[in-house]
Amino acid sequence: MRNILVINSSAAGDDAASRVLVRSVVEALKREAPGATVVERDVGRDPIPHLMGDALDGIRRDEPQTRGGWRTRELSDALIAELKAADVIVIGAPMYNFGVPTTLRAWFDHVLRAGVTFAYSEAGPRGLLEGKRTIVVESRGGEYSSGPARAFDFQEPYLRHLLGFMGIDDVTFVRAEKLGFGPEARAAAIAEAHAAIEAAVARMRAVPDSVAA
Numbered sequence: 001m002r003n004i005l006v007i008n009s010s011a012a013g014d015d016a017a018s019r020v021l022v023r024s025v026v027e028a029l030k031r032e033a034p035g036a037t038v039v040e041r042d043v044g045r046d047p048i049p050h051l052m053g054d055a056l057d058g059i060r061r062d063e064p065q066t067r068g069g070w071r072t073r074e075l076s077d078a079l080i081a082e083l084k085a086a087d088v089i090v091i092g093a094p095m096y097n098f099g100v101p102t103t104l105r106a107w108f109d110h111v112l113r114a115g116v117t118f119a120y121s122e123a124g125p126r127g128l129l130e131g132k133r134t135i136v137v138e139s140r141g142g143e144y145s146s147g148p149a150r151a152f153d154f155q156e157p158y159l160r161h162l163l164g165f166m167g168i169d170d171v172t173f174v175r176a177e178k179l180g181f182g183p184e185a186r187a188a189a190i191a192e193a194h195a196a197i198e199a200a201v202a203r204m205r206a207v208p209d210s211v212a213a
């Protein structure tokens with residue numbers, strides 16, 4: 001492990017569950033590989049613009065024709081360069097309205113680029129990013145991994161698909177659920193998620209070269 005890319009997307013502050021847990025993931029990874037570099041992109045605090053008007057020009061295949069298109073292209077290129085350079089990606093993803101924050105969606109809108117991070121072929125779409133391992137921290141007010149709300153989890157399947165579409169299919173999801181069920185439930189969920197993080201990093205250690213300092 002040489003380069004860790006950290007993406008936070010909570011609109012809340014330092015105490016946001018996903019931020020606390022993402023910090024814990026990074027600390028655990030750094031214990032494994034103290035020399036690894038950490039690049040942080042906080043789209044919750046420093047949002048990426050949504051694609052509107054001229055901006056669309058920048059994510060299409062052709063050369064942009066507008067200033068707005070060029071601005072998008074430059075940002076998209078920079079975000080993709082961060083993604084390509086990373087061998088481990090850590091994403092903090094709160095559940096907002098059963099899905100992901102729009103700021104995180106805007107990040108995906110900039111990094112999913114035909115011919116750059118995925119390609120269409122006769123055999124269907126193919127992801128162009130390979131050899132990356134990802135830990136996604138999902139924070140949720142309710143419970144979706146079991147029970148009646150399970151069918152309304154549009155967060156995890158969506159994230160799995162978006163990442164897989166780019167070829168990132170080694171993804172571990174760490175869920176902190178029932179955060180809105182009172183202080184005890186919240187504390188239990190955070191403790192459980194911390195344990196899941198340790199287990200996820202231990203699994204990475206068990207696979208040769210995945211967490212090499």
Ligand SMILES: Cc1cc2nc3c(=O)[nH]c(=O)nc-3n(C[C@H](O)[C@H](O)[C@H](O)COP(=O)(O)O)c2cc1C
Nearest residue numbers: 010012016017018094095096097098139140141142
């Ligand atoms: C705009 C908004 C929408 C939310 N929608 C949902 C939801 O659909 N389901 C859910 O379980 N929790 C929902 N929540 C609660 C958050 O998932 C929960 O507060 C979580 O802790 C937020 O993550 P964070 O602490 O990392 O910011 C929502 C919170 C906000 C602010």
